[in-house]
Amino acid sequence: MEKTTDVLPLTMNSSEKQETVCIFGTGDFGQSLGLEMLQCGYSIVFGSRNPRMSSLLPNGAEVLSYSEAAQKSDIIIIAIHREHYDFLTELTEVLNGKILVDVSNNLKIKQYPESNAEYLAQLVPGAHVVKAFNTISAWALQSRALDASRQVFVCGNDSKAKQRVMDIVRSLGLTPLDKGSLMAANEIENYPLQLFTMWKFPFYLSAVLCVFFFFYCVIREVIYPYVYEKKDRTFRLAISIPNRVFPIAALTLLALVYLPGVIAAILQLYRGTKYRRFPDWLDHWMLCRKQLGLIALGFAFLHVLYTLVIPIRYYVRWTWTNRTIAQSKLGYLTLILCTAHTLVYGGKRFLSPSSLVWYLPSAYVIALIIPCTVLVIKFILILPCIDKTLTRIREGWERNPKFSESALNGKTDI
Numbered sequence: 001m002e003k004t005t006d007v008l009p010l011t012m013n014s015s016e017k018q019e020t021v022c023i024f025g026t027g028d029f030g031q032s033l034g035l036e037m038l039q040c041g042y043s044i045v046f047g048s049r050n051p052r053m054s055s056l057l058p059n060g061a062e063v064l065s066y067s068e069a070a071q072k073s074d075i076i077i078i079a080i081h082r083e084h085y086d087f088l089t090e091l092t093e094v095l096n097g098k099i100l101v102d103v104s105n106n107l108k109i110k111q112y113p114e115s116n117a118e119y120l121a122q123l124v125p126g127a128h129v130v131k132a133f134n135t136i137s138a139w140a141l142q143s144r145a146l147d148a149s150r151q152v153f154v155c156g157n158d159s160k161a162k163q164r165v166m167d168i169v170r171s172l173g174l175t176p177l178d179k180g181s182l183m184a185a186n187e188i189e190n191y192p193l194q195l196f197t198m199w200k201f202p203f204y205l206s207a208v209l210c211v212f213f214f215f216y217c218v219i220r221e222v223i224y225p226y227v228y229e230k231k232d233r234t235f236r237l238a239i240s241i242p243n244r245v246f247p248i249a250a251l252t253l254l255a256l257v258y259l260p261g262v263i264a265a266i267l268q269l270y271r272g273t274k275y276r277r278f279p280d281w282l283d284h285w286m287l288c289r290k291q292l293g294l295i296a297l298g299f300a301f302l303h304v305l306y307t308l309v310i311p312i313r314y315y316v317r318w319t320w321t322n323r324t325i326a327q328s329k330l331g332y333l334t335l336i337l338c339t340a341h342t343l344v345y346g347g348k349r350f351l352s353p354s355s356l357v358w359y360l361p362s363a364y365v366i367a368l369i370i371p372c373t374v375l376v377i378k379f380i381l382i383l384p385c386i387d388k389t390l391t392r393i394r395e396g397w398e399r400n401p402k403f404s405e406s407a408l409n410g411k412t413d414i
């Protein structure tokens, strides 16, 4: 066993604790967690396929074979990918009655029929499996960049085992959050992936928007002049067209931040209750509004950059409009201002037949459809009579109480 990294326990009372914890797997995560726990005064025994080869392990940690290491502690952290769990079945005897901590994540949602933690519990039926630590990254542990995510979601069927793991979490300066039985493992394993999927839809959507409006403008502003007037307008590809596509994408995305909200409101008005789940697509759309807004902000920034830095013209009037997108009221104000701004700059050409090229209206006219729709619906929704009903629904009032079974057994609203 080699010891290269030097470690001194940070906690003064480390000698009293000296609880031995075993970590299976000497990869990134095992090492990072092991180092952290050593610094907090735990004794660490690593289990490895090849104890002699394991280099770079924190000083003070012991490295043994998997079965030897397992005997040293009744609590074992499995820092191994799920695909390699099968060898644990050979160790069922020595693992019997022990606490196994599953820290694993998957690459995508619903990759396996059951959660990794439940799979581990099936492989080693005699052990108490606890899910924890999967939302903490090895990198965050190493760099102590844990400010944003000190929460560790914990779940398991054995409450004593869960308590022991939560004690470890606390002693590492993290905050355990008890999510209940092992059935919650599935949800916990999805957390790190959801963060990512929330960006997927906004990302593809903006790519599609950009490509569509780019080619749309190319047809109108480059191909058309070439075909009919034999004019070479390719220079427009560099500045003029991008500076059309970016603001149009920004405006469209900004409108799409608010569209699900008004759809939600219409749905709630129609159903007369808030105690029914939205369809999945709407729920998902709701959840990625923030990401849509951030991308919109990015495009608006590019547009401002193109307009101001490439100084064909100089306008500063609207500087402040793109500052706030997050809050609902300010957000709507932004949407109104941006829509108005588009109308003003495009106004002179608005829908006049001369601006039609091959029957295609200016790109910004198309870009105005969604924002204007959202604003019109929002305007209708804030009419006092409708707003009153909506507010009552959101306060829990139901038009037709017997209709909602879910209201009886508690909350479904998000």
Ligand SMILES: Cc1cc2nc3c(=O)[nH]c(=O)nc-3n(C[C@H](O)[C@H](O)[C@H](O)COP(=O)(O)OP(=O)(O)OC[C@H]3O[C@@H](n4cnc5c(N)ncnc54)[C@H](O)[C@@H]3O)c2cc1C
Binding pocket: 258, 260, 261, 262, 264, 265, 268, 273, 274, 275, 276, 277, 278, 283, 286, 287, 328, 329, 394, 395, 413, 414
């Ligand atoms: C991810 C997500 C999932 C959701 N899933 C559902 C669902 O499945 N079923 C469902 O009925 N609703 C659900 N909602 C609530 C729904 O968002 C709101 O009713 C609607 O989105 C309001 O949109 P807004 O914020 O643009 O409205 P705004 O007009 O900005 O909101 C007006 C006022 O209503 C308040 N308000 C908004 N929503 C609620 C609410 N739910 N309860 C009490 N007050 C509220 C706001 O604080 C604000 O003061 C979900 C919300 C989110 C973010």
Ligand SMILES: NC(=O)C1=CN([C@@H]2O[C@H](COP(=O)(O)OP(=O)(O)OC[C@H]3O[C@@H](n4cnc5c(N)ncnc54)[C@H](OP(=O)(O)O)[C@@H]3O)[C@@H](O)[C@H]2O)C=CC1
Binding pocket: 024, 025, 026, 027, 028, 029, 030, 047, 048, 049, 050, 054, 078, 079, 080, 081, 082, 084, 103, 104, 105, 106, 133, 134, 135, 136, 137, 138, 139
């Ligand atoms: N990296 C991270 O930021 C995070 C990782 N996790 C989870 O922690 C677990 C480990 O991740 P990580 O440390 O990054 O992965 P690594 O690939 O770096 O390490 C995995 C370790 O598993 C051990 N292992 C046992 N059997 C096998 C086998 N058949 N093939 C390959 N390796 C084997 C190896 O240790 P040895 O050679 O000593 O046997 C290896 O070092 C995963 O389940 C992951 O989902 C969770 C949160 C964050």
Ligand code: HEM
Binding pocket: 240, 243, 244, 247, 248, 250, 251, 254, 300, 303, 304, 307, 308, 313, 315, 316, 317, 318, 319, 320, 321, 322, 338, 341, 342, 345, 346, 363, 364, 367
């Ligand atoms: C400092 C802030 C801003 C300035 C100075 C500015 C300036 C301009 C200018 C000069 C044009 C005309 C471009 C042209 O005719 O080629 C324009 C068009 C446009 N702007 Fe802005 N803008 C700003 C912010 C925004 C924001 C925040 C949005 C929306 C999110 C936006 C959306 C649009 C749209 C959709 C167009 C029409 C594009 C087209 O010509 O088809 N702008 N802007």
Ligand SMILES: [Fe+3]
Binding pocket: 217, 220, 244, 362, 363, 364
């Ligand atoms: Fe155009």
